[in-house]
Amino acid sequence: MREISLVIAGMLLLSLIPYSGGVSPGSISASTKARGLLLTLDRLANYTKEIGCNSTDADAVRMKAWELYKAGSYNESIKETLKAMELYYSALAKCQQPQPKEYNESLLSNARVELSIAQSALEYAERLIKSGDVTGENLKELELAYNQTLFAYNAVKIALEENDTEDLAHKISLLHASREKLENVLNNVVQNTVRTKAELLGGMQLQRINMLIEKTNSTELLLLRAELDQALKSGNSDEILKLLRKVPKILREMERKGKLREITHTIPGHPSFPGSSMESSSNTTSKKPPEKEPGEKR
Numbered sequence: 001m002r003e004i005s006l007v008i009a010g011m012l013l014l015s016l017i018p019y020s021g022g023v024s025p026g027s028i029s030a031s032t033k034a035r036g037l038l039l040t041l042d043r044l045a046n047y048t049k050e051i052g053c054n055s056t057d058a059d060a061v062r063m064k065a066w067e068l069y070k071a072g073s074y075n076e077s078i079k080e081t082l083k084a085m086e087l088y089y090s091a092l093a094k095c096q097q098p099q100p101k102e103y104n105e106s107l108l109s110n111a112r113v114e115l116s117i118a119q120s121a122l123e124y125a126e127r128l129i130k131s132g133d134v135t136g137e138n139l140k141e142l143e144l145a146y147n148q149t150l151f152a153y154n155a156v157k158i159a160l161e162e163n164d165t166e167d168l169a170h171k172i173s174l175l176h177a178s179r180e181k182l183e184n185v186l187n188n189v190v191q192n193t194v195r196t197k198a199e200l201l202g203g204m205q206l207q208r209i210n211m212l213i214e215k216t217n218s219t220e221l222l223l224l225r226a227e228l229d230q231a232l233k234s235g236n237s238d239e240i241l242k243l244l245r246k247v248p249k250i251l252r253e254m255e256r257k258g259k260l261r262e263i264t265h266t267i268p269g270h271p272s273f274p275g276s277s278m279e280s281s282s283n284t285t286s287k288k289p290p291e292k293e294p295g296e297k298r
Contacts, residue, residue: 030074053095058087
């Protein structure tokens with residue numbers, strides 16, 4: 001590894017030294033050699049960082065080499081530069097070593113788990129998008145998070161299908177982050193959708209209660225109206241839904257106690273509502289339908 005490192009460094013150095021004016025490599029000044037090596041060293045440092053093979057020791061020696069160069073100590077700078085190169089190459093060698101079998105198996109297992117979780121989130125998001133219940137900015141935000149997660153999902157899925165563990169850890173990390181973002185968006189979208197529907201239904205039920213109150217000054221209805229009105233003003237969807245479930249129970253209880261018998265033209269399906277079965281049965285004596293003849297159509 002040491003011999004290879006020095007050969008590569010020497011080749012890079014020679015490629016950086018100009019040969020204009022008939023100047024040979026043997027007559028290059030120490031300052032030019034030091035600067036050429038430092039530029040090569042910087043490129044090597046950038047490359048190691050790009051692939052995630054960082055070395056704090058090499059970074060420190062590289063900074064020292066530049067300081068020596070700026071101070072005019074060119075020969076000392078060259079020595080430190082070559083030392084830093086060795087450290088960077090050692091870091092690269094460690095990164096390029098094959099991972100143990102146990103590590104790869106663990107990585108593949110983690111990938112399968114993350115794929116399963118992400119698939120559920122993606123399917124739920126897709127159903128919401130196609131349902132038409134989500135619109136406007138909520139829909140745009142959901143579609144963006146969905147597409148990002150789907151892209152990361154496919155990258156991990158392909159890697160698993162090809163049994164490719166190279167850079168799989170990074171792909172899993174990206175999928176995990178994308179999936180968590182999608183789940184946060186889903187929670188917000190669902191809450192906003194529920195809130196919107198709850199407020200719509202609550203407003204409709206409030207109108208119905210007002211109509212009933214006009215016919216009967218019921219304490220139960222007055223209290224229910226006050227609670228529902230307060231919930232609508234606060235935007236508390238949970239409380240609105242709770243009260244909406246409470247309305248039919250109160251109306252049934254009022255009907256049982258006979259408090260709704262005098263109310264007409266207010267509740268479709270109520271016995272006193274025009275056209276209801278009870279009203280028809282009560283008027284059968286005065287409006288009896290004609291007898292049906294055999295085979296006759298009504």
